Each structure stands twice: as structure tokens, then as C-alpha cells.
Amino acid sequence: MLAVLRDEGVSKVFGNPGTTELPFVEALARSPEFGYVLGVQEASVVAMADGYARATRRPAFVSLHAAAGLANGLAGLLNANRSRTPLVVTAGQQDRRHLLHDPMLSGDLPGLARAAVKQAVEVQHARDLPVLLRRAFALAVRPPAGPVLLSIPMDLLEEETHVGPPPPRSRRGGTAPAAGWREAAALLAGAAAPAVVAGDGVGRDDALAEMVAVAEALGATVFHQPMNDGVDFPTTHPLYAKTLEPRNSAIRSALDGHDVVFVVGTRAFTAHHYEPGSPIPEGTSVVQLDDDPDEPGRVFPVALGLVGGIRATLAELAGALAGRVRDAPARTEAAGRKHAAGRAALRDRALAAYGDAPMDPLAAVHAVVAGIPDDxxxxxxxxxxxxxLRRLLPLRRPRSYVHTVGGGLGHGIGAAVGARLGDPSRPVVAVLGDGCTLFGLQGLWSAARYDVPVVFVVMNNGEYRTLKETVGRRGRIGDGRCAGLDLNPPELDFTEAARFFGVEAVRAGSARQVTEAVAKAVAGGRPFLVDVPVTGAETRPAGAPSR
Incomplete structure (x- = not known):
């Protein structure tokens, strides 16, 4: 098992150990080339592995404990599955000789995990473990990437049996351009008002430059997919408009007036709530590209579906479209003026709202952004x-933004720790809601234990604001009130929680103090938390423009 992990490039094991993993953790203690990254709760463990896998661009390895530990990690596995993060996860099953008696923590581990992973298998024979482990690493990265689970009984790991040398690692060639790209180039070049929806497949395949080249060749307005997980197009580019809202009506409105939309590397359109109707305006044609053969045409009809390597296909399209659309420079210039004006107005509104705590959320987010270094x-x-934050944060460099479209709360703290462990060359700032922080609070322990220099910024409004806003959009339900949406009283002071786990912290008293605290914490090179008290809703000064 260790020989396969070593050959797969694993240097860190993310885990929370239990009795069923003791043979494995004992072996790790005798193998100093492996570092064991301990989390005190499995949700934090999986989140750290997720962030690490994205930063290193290879599968992360996770060790969970039996049925209960696997259950605690399920939210993280659901996130990884939705975000297409490659993980190889092992869970320690009880001794097979003991399973007949239904012991504590035993259960159908593959059955428990199956809905959250690409594949779940229980290893039945020690001789099969090397092959199944190799297979798990290969499957985790095969499009669409995601987590793979192996359930390994404790007694199997203790077996003395001849298994021979582990099978060698198989090399896989790159993904070829999609068939039909020439036809796609013709459809896109013939558009009168083209648009691009850049999905997370662009960022995962390191295809930003190719995506920019295609958009510039067309002069196409560019949107990020709803709730994008990463940087799929530079947000400072003249053609960049915004992230699409996760509602069919909002997507339809944003795309209205565009006769051809090029959807690249996105899992259809991730709408948060049900709304009737298609996200695609009537009369708009869609060209869709993905490396997952199940995606094109899965949710809405497409004029042309392309399946192949995203970067390779975009490179071919960029070459074929270069200089082909005479209106492209004029379209780019017009889009640049429009988008620059919108961004300037938003910045002016944020600056006008600066003040003391509790702060206007737009002003507070602007203050956070002002303290974050470019790299x-x-x-x-x-x-x-x-x-x-998405509207204010200038993102130019690939892999500068990490989110999870999976929606399982508690991801942020662990993912930030894993991201910094995976790439120590870049500072990491985690911007967190107070509710999300509470879900993943145990991750602060790992940040302190391993002295991981992450800055955690908690936007503390004392309520489940998104639910209140949803109630407002849906209209009155009964008398318009809902139970369980307020976290205060008592007032949550996250500086106290941080210090309990060994992380230094400060509570900001004004927007200016937020910027100073974030910048100082980044430069300090230690884990640090900034508690930012904000109001629930944006408070615009008199005479300020509305949204």
C-alpha cells in the first residue's frame, strides 16, 4: 500500500485515525517520507485534502475511520464530487471476522459513500489492494474527476501474504481536441452578438489563456458560470461582465440579446432554487464544450455539443478564429467601457459606505479586498x-480563487489550510461567513498545529442572511417570519473561538481597520483570524444609486 502511494506522488496523508486504521498509521510512523496531517474532525480533514488537491493539481489521499468517520466526511466528499476534485479516500472497516456480530462503527461503507463519490469498493483480499489502489488513483483524475473510496478491513491490512511487486503506474496521454471544433468555429464566427459562459473546467485545465484568445477573437461578452469554483476568465478583462446568478430567470436575462452562447466546461447551469423555464433565451443557440461526455445537451438542447480536452479544443478554436471576426475589436472596446463604468460605480458605492462596526457588507468586503496582495x-x-466579493475582487492569475459549488458548509477553513500546504509560495486568505465558520471551526486546530499561515476573515452578521433574502424573493410565507435564522444573541465573538484553538485574532472596529488587519496578518506569516462585524443588509447613503 505504501509503495503504491509513494509511486503515485503522495507525500501527505490527511486523516483522523481510529482503531481500524492502526496498522496503517503504525506503518506511516516508520515511513518518514509521508507526513500525516491530522484533523480533529473528518469534515475538516476532507476539506483540507480538497484544497490541497486543487493547489497541487494531483489527487490527495485521505484516511477516514469506519462508518461514523466516513459519515462525518460525507459533506466534504459531496463538495469534492460536485467540484470535480480528485481524492482517493480510504475508510477503515472493522475486522471481517468480527462483522458477523455487527460491531460498533461497522456498516456498509461503500453503500454509505456511493452517492457522494465516483466509485466505492470494499477490498476483499489483500492481494487485490495494490490493483484497486492504482485503479482508484486513475479513476479519480479521469474526466469528470472526483473522489473514489476504498473500504479496507482492519485484519486485511495485518495479513502476511505474498502479493508480489505493486503494479507499475500507467501513463495516460493528454486529451485530444473535440471532434467538430471546425464546425463550432464557423457557428461562433457567424454570431452577431456572441457570449461565453466560462465554467470551472477552463480553470481546472489551465486554459485561461486559450479562453481569453477565443473571447477576444469573437469580441464576446464573458460570464463566469453560476457559483464558479475558480478563476475561469480574468475578472479585470474588458470583455468580462460578471458571474451569472444561480437562477434561471437571471441567467436568461443576462444572456438575452446574444444569438450564440458558447458554454465551456460547466456542469450545465447550477441554479440554486427552482424556477420555471429554461436558462437559455428563446432563439439563442448554444455551443457546449466539456471533457465529460454526459454534459453537452444534458439540461438544455445545444446546436452543437463538443466532447474533448478543453484546453486543446480552445487552442484549436483560437487559431481558427484569429482575425476572422472583423467586428471583434469594436465589440471589445464597447464592452470594456460598459464594464469599467459598472465596476467604478460599485467601488464608489463601497467607499461611500465606509464606517464603523457593524459595517455595511459592501464596504467591509471592499476593505478586505484592499488588504489582499495581488499574488x-x-x-x-x-x-x-x-x-x-466576486464583484469587487480583481482576479488575474490562474488558481487565485477557491470555492465549492457543492454547497456543503464548513469547507472554507479546511480548504484554505490545504491550499497553503499544497502551494506554500502564495499567501492564502479565507473569506468566510459566520455560519460557515461554525460548521468548519475545528479546522483552526490544524492551522495552529502545523503553523499554516492562512488569514481567516469572518464576515460576522449574526444571522443566516441568505435565507432571509430568499424569503424576501419568494414573497411572504405565512406572516413572513421563519424560525432559526438568527445566531445572535448571544453575540458571537470569533476572536475567542480562534484563541481557544491557538490562532491569534483581532476584531475590526471599522472598515479602515479591516484593511490594516488583513494586510498586517498576511505579512505576519502566521495563522490569524480577523472578525469583521457587519450589518445584515447593505446600507446605502442618501442619494447613492440602487443595485
Whole structure:
């Protein structure tokens, strides 16, 4: 088992050990080339592995404990599955000789995990473990990437049996351009008002430059997919408009007036709530590209579906479209003026709202952004504040933004720790909602234990704001009130929680103090938490423009 892990490039094991993993953790203690990254709760363990896999661009290895430990990690596995993060996960099953007696923590581990992973298998024979482990690593990265589970009984790991040398690692060639790209180039070149929806497949395949080249050749307005997990197009580019809202009506409105839409590397359109109707405006044609053969045409009809390597296909399209659309420079210039004006207006509104705590959320987010260095990786799990962050944060470098479209709360702290462990060359700032922080609070223990220099910024509004906003959009339900949406009283002071886990912290008293605290914490090179008290809703000064 260790020989296969070593050959697969594994240097860190993310885990929370139990009795059924003792043979494995004993072996790790005798193998100093492996580092064991301990989390005190499995949700944090899986989140750390997720962030690490994204930063290193290879599968992360996770060790969970029996049925209960696997259950605690399921939210993280659901996130990884939705975000297409490659993980190889082992869970320690009880001794097979003991299973007949239905012992504590035993259960159908593959059955428990099956809905959250690409494949779940229980190893039955020691001789099969090397092959199944190799197979798990290969399957985890095969499009669509995701987590793979192996359930391994404790007694199997202790067997003395001849298994021979582990099978060698298989090399896989790159993914070829999609068949039909020439036809796609013709459809896109003939569009009068083209648009691009850049999905997370673009960022995962390191295809930003190719995506930019295609958009510039067309002069196409570019949108990020709803709730994008990463940087799929530079947000400072003249053609960049915004992230699409996760509602069919909002997507339809944004795409209205575009006769051809090029959807690239996105899992259809991730709408958060049901709304009737298609996200595609009537009369609009869709060209869809994905490396997952199940995606094109899965949710809405497409004029042309392309299946193949995203980067390779975009490179072919960029070459074929270069200089072909005479209106492209004029379209780019017009889009640039429009988008720059919108961004300037938003910045002016944020600056006008600066003040003391509790702060206007737009002003607070602007203050956070002002303290973040250009080379930072921003891990975002802030829900309502995150929507504002996406509109204000200038993202130029690939892999500068980490989110999970999976929606399982508690991802942010662990993912930020894993991201910094995976790439120590870049500072990491996690922007978190207070509710999300509570779900993943145990991750602070690992940050302190391994002295991982992450800055955790908690947007503390004392309520489940997104639910209140949803109630408002849906109209009155009964008398318009809902139970369980307020976290205060008592007032949550996250500086106290941080210090309990060994992380230094400060509570900001004004927007200016937020910027100073974030910048100082990044430069400090230690784990640090900034508690930012904000109001629930944006408070615009008199005479300020509305949204």
C-alpha cells in the first residue's frame, strides 16, 4: 500500500485515525517520507485534502475511520464530487471476522459513500489492494474527476501474504481536441452578438489563456458560470461582465440579446432554487464544450455539443478564429467601457459606505479586498458576502480563487489550510461567513498545529442572511417570519473561538481597520483570524444609486 502511494506522488496523508486504521498509521510512523496531517474532525480533514488537491493539481489521499468517520466526511466528499476534485479516500472497516456480530462503527461503507463519490469498493483480499489502489488513483483524475473510496478491513491490512511487486503506474496521454471544433468555429464566427459562459473546467485545465484568445477573437461578452469554483476568465478583462446568478430567470436575462452562447466546461447551469423555464433565451443557440461526455445537451438542447480536452479544443478554436471576426475589436472596446463604468460605480458605492462596526457588507468586503496582495489565493465560503466579493475582487492569475459549488458548509477553513500546504509560495486568505465558520471551526486546530499561515476573515452578521433574502424573493410565507435564522444573541465573538484553538485574532472596529488587519496578518506569516462585524443588509447613503 505504501509503495503504491509513494509511486503515485503522495507525500501527505490527511486523516483522523481510529482503531481500524492502526496498522496503517503504525506503518506511516516508520515511513518518514509521508507526513500525516491530522484533523480533529473528518469534515475538516476532507476539506483540507480538497484544497490541497486543487493547489497541487494531483489527487490527495485521505484516511477516514469506519462508518461514523466516513459519515462525518460525507459533506466534504459531496463538495469534492460536485467540484470535480480528485481524492482517493480510504475508510477503515472493522475486522471481517468480527462483522458477523455487527460491531460498533461497522456498516456498509461503500453503500454509505456511493452517492457522494465516483466509485466505492470494499477490498476483499489483500492481494487485490495494490490493483484497486492504482485503479482508484486513475479513476479519480479521469474526466469528470472526483473522489473514489476504498473500504479496507482492519485484519486485511495485518495479513502476511505474498502479493508480489505493486503494479507499475500507467501513463495516460493528454486529451485530444473535440471532434467538430471546425464546425463550432464557423457557428461562433457567424454570431452577431456572441457570449461565453466560462465554467470551472477552463480553470481546472489551465486554459485561461486559450479562453481569453477565443473571447477576444469573437469580441464576446464573458460570464463566469453560476457559483464558479475558480478563476475561469480574468475578472479585470474588458470583455468580462460578471458571474451569472444561480437562477434561471437571471441567467436568461443576462444572456438575452446574444444569438450564440458558447458554454465551456460547466456542469450545465447550477441554479440554486427552482424556477420555471429554461436558462437559455428563446432563439439563442448554444455551443457546449466539456471533457465529460454526459454534459453537452444534458439540461438544455445545444446546436452543437463538443466532447474533448478543453484546453486543446480552445487552442484549436483560437487559431481558427484569429482575425476572422472583423467586428471583434469594436465589440471589445464597447464592452470594456460598459464594464469599467459598472465596476467604478460599485467601488464608489463601497467607499461611500465606509464606517464603523457593524459595517455595511459592501464596504467591509471592499476593505478586505484592499488588504489582499495581488499574488494571494482567496478561499471563499461567505455566501451573501461572497456574492459581493466576486464583484469587487480583481482576479488575474490562474488558481487565485477557491470555492465549492457543492454547497456543503464548513469547507472554507479546511480548504484554505490545504491550499497553503499544497502551494506554500502564495499567501492564502479565507473569506468566510459566520455560519460557515461554525460548521468548519475545528479546522483552526490544524492551522495552529502545523503553523499554516492562512488569514481567516469572518464576515460576522449574526444571522443566516441568505435565507432571509430568499424569503424576501419568494414573497411572504405565512406572516413572513421563519424560525432559526438568527445566531445572535448571544453575540458571537470569533476572536475567542480562534484563541481557544491557538490562532491569534483581532476584531475590526471599522472598515479602515479591516484593511490594516488583513494586510498586517498576511505579512505576519502566521495563522490569524480577523472578525469583521457587519450589518445584515447593505446600507446605502442618501442619494447613492440602487443595485
Amino acid at each position: 494571494a489565493v482567496v478561499v471563499e465560503e461567505a455566501i451573501t458576502s461572497g456574492v459581493l
